[in-house]
Amino acid sequence: MAEQQEQAAPDAVMTRIGQVVMLHHGGDREEARGRFLDLWAEIGEAGDPLHRCMLAHYMADTQDDPSDELAWDLRALSAADELTDGRVAEHHQSLAVRAFYPSLHLNLAADYVKLNRSEAARSHLRRARGAVGALGDDPYGDGVRAAIGRLELRLAAEDGTSAQESRPFDGPGGETLGPPRQRP
Known part of the structure; x- marks a missing residue:
């Protein structure tokens, strides 16, 4: 019998974040900002640090006001400080928080x-x-x-x-x- 490698189930929230990033990169900044805000409401301030880090990191890029951009980038940094390499590896095996x-x-x-x-x-x-x-x-x-x-x-x-x-x-x-x- 051939060995089967166990793979982690896809992370639905990370997939949704990626979809919104693609929307933003496609030029629809306002729609992306609205969808990121909806996702942020679902995740919440105490949600998964990986989700918060990624969402805040990309949300910052959709901001018009530099103060708002700073606030989102600070949220991303704060969430990264809560991350572990184990959690990051669940998303992508070759990543480490320090990167x-x-x-x-x-x-x-x-x-x-x-x-x-x-x-x-x-x-x-x-x-x-x-x-x-x-x-x-x-x-x-x-x-x-x-x-x-x-x-x-x-x-x-x-x-x-x-x-x-x-x-x-x-x-x-x-x-x-x-x-x-x-x-x-």
Whole structure:
């Protein structure tokens, strides 16, 4: 008899979040925002941290007001802090919670830039840079690293320093990283 591998049942809430993300990426921002709000009402403030993290992360992108975007990104970070690798692995075996942090902190840095709060932006940008070691050497990781580099350059231009001067270190082991790469 052939061995059968047991696979986790699909997560209906994550599927629904993904569907709304596709709707948003298709250009229907208002409808996506409404559906995300409906899902948030179902999940609730005390719901599954993975669901809250993902929904808040994507909900932030549908906001018109930078303060609202910040509030949703803070919710995503708070939910990530409650996550375990075990719960994340139930959704996708190759993911770990620590891989969420570069993007979450990058988004917060960008929010603070929009709100003209450059010190808060720099703080989250340092956290994003410090967490990039958790990213894979793949298009997603390359894109996040490139976006961090672009925001570092923007902030450095605003305060008259070089991007290298604004970084606490370059790589996780202190090695110097090359110039920011563009998204593929």
